[in-house]
Amino acid sequence: MAASAMVNAVKSVIPQLSYNSYKGQAGRIGVIGGSKDYTGAPYFAAISVLKVGGDLSHVVCTSDSAAIIKSYSPELIVHPILDSENAVADISEWLPRFHSLVIGPGLGRDSKTLDTVKGVIAKARDLDIPMVIDADGVFLLSEQPDIIKGYKQAVLTPNAVEFNRLYTSVIGTDADNSNLQESTKRLSAALGNVTIVRKGPSDIISGGNNVIECSSRGSPRRCGGQGDLLAGSLGVFLYWGMMAMQKNIKEPTLLSYGPTVCAAYAACLLTRECNALAFTKCGRSMTTSDMIERIYAGMEGLYGDREKSTT
Numbered sequence: 001m002a003a004s005a006m007v008n009a010v011k012s013v014i015p016q017l018s019y020n021s022y023k024g025q026a027g028r029i030g031v032i033g034g035s036k037d038y039t040g041a042p043y044f045a046a047i048s049v050l051k052v053g054g055d056l057s058h059v060v061c062t063s064d065s066a067a068i069i070k071s072y073s074p075e076l077i078v079h080p081i082l083d084s085e086n087a088v089a090d091i092s093e094w095l096p097r098f099h100s101l102v103i104g105p106g107l108g109r110d111s112k113t114l115d116t117v118k119g120v121i122a123k124a125r126d127l128d129i130p131m132v133i134d135a136d137g138v139f140l141l142s143e144q145p146d147i148i149k150g151y152k153q154a155v156l157t158p159n160a161v162e163f164n165r166l167y168t169s170v171i172g173t174d175a176d177n178s179n180l181q182e183s184t185k186r187l188s189a190a191l192g193n194v195t196i197v198r199k200g201p202s203d204i205i206s207g208g209n210n211v212i213e214c215s216s217r218g219s220p221r222r223c224g225g226q227g228d229l230l231a232g233s234l235g236v237f238l239y240w241g242m243m244a245m246q247k248n249i250k251e252p253t254l255l256s257y258g259p260t261v262c263a264a265y266a267a268c269l270l271t272r273e274c275n276a277l278a279f280t281k282c283g284r285s286m287t288t289s290d291m292i293e294r295i296y297a298g299m300e301g302l303y304g305d306r307e308k309s310t311t
Contacts, residue, residue: 003216005252005253006212006253006257006262006265007269007302007303008251008253009251009252009253009254009257009262009265010237010262010265010266010269010302010303011303012244012249012251012254013237013240013241013243013244013249013251013254013259013262013263013266014053014240014303015053015240015243023055023056024055024056025055026053026054026055026236026240027049027053027054027055027056027099027100027235027236027239027240028054028055028056028058028097028098028099029046029049029054029056029057029058029098029099029100029101029102029232029235029236029239030058030059030060030094030095030097030098030100030101030102031045031046031049031057031058031059031060031101031102031105031232031235032060032082032091032101032102032103032104032107032117032120032137033045033059033060033061033082033102033103033104033105033106033107033135033136033137034059034060034061034062034065034066034069034082034105034106034107035061035062035064035065035082035106035107035108035110035113036062036064036065036108037108038065038105038106038107038108039061039065039068039069039072039106040106040224040225040228041105041106041135041225041228042059042061042065042069042105042106042228043059043069043072043073043076044105044225044228044229044232044288044292045102045105045134045228045229045231045232045235046058046059046076046102046232047072047073047075047076047232047292048228048229048231048232048233048292048295049102049232049233049235049236050075051292051295051296052232052233052236052237052270052295052299053236053299054235054236054239056077057075057076057077057232058076058077058078058079058094058098059076059077059078059079060079060081060082060091060094061078061079061080061082061106062080062082062083062113063080063081063082063083063084064083065080065106066078066079066080079091079094082113082116083112083113083116087116087119088116088119088120088123091116091120091123092120092123095120095123095124095127095129096127098129099129099130099239100129100130100131100132100235100236100238100239100242101124101129101130101131101132101235102131102132102134102231102232102234102235103117103120103121103131103132103133103134103137104132104133104134104135104136104137104138104231105134105135105228105231105232106135107135107136107137108136109136109139114136114140114143117137117140118140118144118147121133121147121148122147125151128153129153130153130154130155130238130239130242130260131151131153131154131155131238132154132155132156132157132231132234132235132238133148133154133155133156133157134156134157134227134228134230134231135162135227135228135231138156138157138158138162138166139162139165141156141166141169142162142165142166142168142169143169145166145169145170145191148191148194149191149192149194150191150192150194151192151194152192152193152194152195152207152260153238153242153260154194154195154260155194155195155196155197155234155238155260155263155264156191156194156195156196156197157197157199157227157230157231157234157264158196158197158198158199159199159200159227160198160199160200163175163183163184163187163196163198164177166187167183167187170187170190170191171186171187171190175187180198180200180204181204181206181211181213182211183198184196184198184204184205184206184211185206185208185210185211187206188206188207188208189208189209191208192208193207193208193209194207194208195207195208195258195260195261195264197230197234197264197267197268199227199230199268201215202214202215203215203264203268203272205261205264205265205268206261207257207258207260207261210256210257210261212257212261212265214265214268214269214272216269216272216273217272217273217276218271218272218275218276218279219275219276219278219279219286220279221275221279221283221284221286223286223287223288224288225287225288225289225291226271226275226288226291228288229271229274229288229291229292229295230267230268230271231267233266233267233270233271233295234263234264234266234267237262237263237264237266237267238259238260238263240263241254241259241260241262241263242259244259245259269302270295270298270299270302271291273294273298273301273302274291274292274294274295274297274298275291277291277294277297277298278290278291278293278294
């Protein structure tokens with residue numbers, strides 16, 4: 001498949017800006033993560049939601065991380081309920097307001113928190129909420145893969161280590177790293193065609209029935225937080241892709257590969273573009289904040305003809 005075909009599919013799902021739109025219509029996204037030791041990751045994911053074009057970005061975090069995350073930006077809506085006494089019930093009250101979830105940035109591996117997230121995933125599945133699962137969210141799935149098995153509105157974004165751990169848990173053998181496309185496709189199929197993004201020098205994406213790679217330009221810089229930008233932007237693209245299907249948009253590549261794979265490709269391509277743009281300016285001093293500053297330029301350069309407003 002030509003990269004241009006997938007780019008056209010992505011363009012078809014991006015809603016045009018309109019003076020008749022109302023707040024929330026372009027996406028109300030919930031980021032579930034943030035703990036005492038990890039406050040930057042949920043911020044990067046949540047602010048990327050807004051920079052890509054989502055309207056409202058929520059962070060559901062622990063009580064000891066909320067004030068820190070709030071201090072990073074007044075744009076974010078922060079809920080310090082991830083470690084509340086009735087956390088699953090408290091979070092569930094908010095779930096119907098979210099168009100998609102991004103689960104995992106800054107989550108940590110506290111057993112009580114992971115149990116809460118397990119319950120939240122179950123509630124989100126009942127409500128058919130699309131979700132991106134990243135970082136320690138993927139760790140949870142490697143321990144209990146049945147939590148997500150068969151849920152085709154989910155996208156998992158493991159790095160190489162997380163992928164190998166999840167693969168061994170689900171398949172029962174080590175992944176064949178000499179054929180990453182086949183390994184990614186096999187893992188997706190074994191999980192019931194849950195979309196997998198295996199992040200690496202080339203991002204390998206599979207929904208079980210197909211596999212594509214995103215290998216556009218990036219940079220040799222590997223600062224922390226880049227995966228959070230990917231996860232947050234993917235949360236927006238995932239919602240847009242689902243809405244495009246509901247609107248019966250007849251774009252051939254979108255129909256062939258489906259909204260989860262197209263959304264994953266969109267986020268991978270954008271992250272790589274932001275990485276390249278920031279590295280050109282900042283070199284080895286580049287940080288994820290530099291990449292986030294270039295999301296607009298990345299969106300405009302990749303998908304600009306969908307950025308124009310309508311009346």
